[in-house]
Amino acid sequence: MKKLAVSVFCLGSIFSFAQENDLGAWYMYFGNNKISKKLNFHNEIQYRNFDAIGDLEQLLIRTGIGYDLTENNNNILLGYGFILSRPYINGEKSENIEHRIFQQYITKQKFGRFNLQHRYRLEERFLQNDFRMRFRYLLGFNIPINNKEMLPKTFYASVYNEIFLHLDSPVFDRNRVYGALGFVINKNMRVEAGYMNQLQENKNRGQIQIGFYNNIPFTKN
Template structure:
């Protein structure tokens, strides 16, 4: 029994060392900017809208991705909401399609909830994505048809006020945010883990409904080959706006 355990332990160590040595990591610098809007129309219904642009190579030299999302939100209560939405993503030319952009259509479903612990606030969501990425023939040409994949994402955000009054208008707060993504499709043989995004920065709260978040984000992504990874160091600037169009009677 001891010999068996030692043999298994030895093989595990050897496998780990080989995996580490065979890992190929590509470093990138990117800039991410985006506008996020959640508009509440009634006690139960609202609209989700966000648009994003990401650039790469010395942060801003080349476009990387353009993203637009539009969805319908259902409020279970003030702190718990469900979203069904559509997204279009344009993957600008990169490795695998060096001279042509790749379009992606995405259907997604999300459960999002907010919690308060004194003056500290948290936001979490679980999102399921159904991804339809157009197939690629070569560096210069798209192929017919789409590849279908599924991915699940869990996001956790911590918002800590930097003043005694809490998160109030014209104040700063500290933001810690982590999101992990797991591939669910059978097509993803070598990279069930997709990526992890960690963000640390500040938020300037213009008022109770709008804030600007800016800071540093690290994205660590495993690519389809399994032993290839991207390590992205990014500057992230996002503007968040939550509007409420309910009448006083509705509230």
């Protein structure tokens, strides 16, 4: 109960960052599907809006192939991302396309009810008129609420912090803090709904996020 109380307090603190204005919404699909005992196929679509729906800010599509260094853990992955951005510049919509190659390493740990994940990602970003490299580190954890494990029909709290750093100047890019409530549908699917606060260029901006996670394997092995 003490751990649950701490988790609820942390979630409350994170949601307190919410801004009533300039609030966007992200709708996200994440697939991580086994194609062999060691290999996995990552597939991801994020539809990001300036408002609840309709005013597209960014469409992000990512895919990649990963390999588990140990059984179901310590995954290294090589991937590609396509990003269509439509920012407002001086009140007018513009359009930018980015191609991105990325390498990442994910390791997971478990401490009691706490399911921790560390993600280290290096990105090579091919912008329309520029090339940049960026490092990202994410620390996240899921905490089951009505069960001791992340079993089917389990509600859970999800929290993460992610920092983005350029490999040139300026070094700091952005920082994201996220809190959500999730539900485990079955052993291969879960959903989350939460709030993410992003600090970028000394400006905080809030995002409502709804995510669906699919881990259905492509193989029976």
